[in-house]
Amino acid sequence: MVGFDTTILPGREGSITPEVNLAKAHGGTFSKCVTVSSNARNKPDLHLCVKMTLKVPLAANPDYIQMRRSKSGKFEVEITLSTDKPDLVVKEATFKSSQGTGPNQAAWLSSLPDHLMFTLTKPDKPTADGSWDYKLKLSEDIVDIKENRFGEFTIVSNHPDMPELKANGFIDVSAETKK
Amino acid sequence: MKKTLATLFVMAMLLVVPAACKTGPMISVDSEEVNLGTIKQGTKASAKYVFKVKNTGDSVLVIRDVRPG
Numbered sequence: 001m002v003g004f005d006t007t008i009l010p011g012r013e014g015s016i017t018p019e020v021n022l023a024k025a026h027g028g029t030f031s032k033c034v035t036v037s038s039n040a041r042n043k044p045d046l047h048l049c050v051k052m053t054l055k056v057p058l059a060a061n062p063d064y065i066q067m068r069r070s071k072s073g074k075f076e077v078e079i080t081l082s083t084d085k086p087d088l089v090v091k092e093a094t095f096k097s098s099q100g101t102g103p104n105q106a107a108w109l110s111s112l113p114d115h116l117m118f119t120l121t122k123p124d125k126p127t128a129d130g131s132w133d134y135k136l137k138l139s140e141d142i143v144d145i146k147e148n149r150f151g152e153f154t155i156v157s158n159h160p161d162m163p164e165l166k167a168n169g170f171i172d173v174s175a176e177t178k179k
Numbered sequence: 180m181k182k183t184l185a186t187l188f189v190m191a192m193l194l195v196v197p198a199a200c201k202t203g204p205m206i207s208v209d210s211e212e213v214n215l216g217t218i219k220q221g222t223k224a225s226a227k228y229v230f231k232v233k234n235t236g237d238s239v240l241v242i243r244d245v246r247p248g
Contacts, residue, residue: 001225002245008234010204016230016245022223031212036232038242040206048208050228052215084219161221 002034018050027056055131057161058083065153065169067095067140075140075171081120082131085159092156093118093138095171097149113154116140140171148173205236 001021005014020032033049040046059082067075081088094113121135136155150170156163213228234240 002247004242004245006242008232008240008242010234010237010239013231013233014240014242016232016242017227018230018245020226022218022220022225025220027220032247034245034247036206036242037244037246038206038240039204040234040240041203041236042205042207046206046208046232047211048230049212050215050226051212052226053217054220055217056220 016048020050022054025054027054027059029053058159058165060165060167063167065167067171068175073143078135078137081134081136083159084131086132088134089158090118090120090136090155094154095151097151114140145171145173202236204234204238204240206232206240207235208232
């Protein structure tokens with residue numbers, strides 16, 4: 001979205017106001033640019049860029065979670081939770097299948113979210129930009145999973161700005177079936 | 180005689196200078212890229228910045244279109 005003056009008299013000033021929708025934006029540093037097309041002799045196409053760093057209150061990295069079977073036989077994954085909160089507490093972690101492969105699809109769709117076991121490890125100190133990168137280890141109690149299960153992970157924490165962090169992902173058995 | 184020459188010179192300049200200065204519309208902006216710094220997500224729905232563009236030329240600047248990219 002951008003607002004602008006259509007005509008500017010000689011010697012006068014006008015404004016061009018690009019607006020960046022932050023609700024749709026991901027965290028991190030990014031630029032949004034616009035091209036201003038006019039009858040200007042010097043620059044018929046003028047590029048204007050707005051750069052910013054969007055800090056999310058709580059972010060999962062990677063934001064697509066993939067659980068694989070570990071040596072213990074359980075499905076596990078370790079992700080990083082980046083936050084501005086130095087006293088983060090994870091209260092609950094669940095996985096809800098929304099799509100399965102194979103004959104049990106209907107069962108996955110109707111299933112209740114699985115409660116995952118988790119351990120949260122706090123870093124010794126924050127990163128240079130003041131964010132705390134916690135390690136969150138998730139593990140699935142159910143061992144007997146035969147097909148990939150796609151769905152949504154929900155991490156419930158004590159973060160007031162983002163009490164529920166949602167991330168898509170799947171429980172990956174493809175590595176085993178290949179053997 | 181001197182006065183006549185001076186008058187002629189001024190008249191000539193009046194004819195020549197505007198033609199030489201005819202630049203057409205010219206666009207100028209202080210900075211083509213601005214950094215808004217760090218914004219906390221959830222505190223604002225959108226981020227705006229007002230670029231002031233000046234027409235430094237001598238005829239009307241018409242902005243046809245502003246598009247992303």
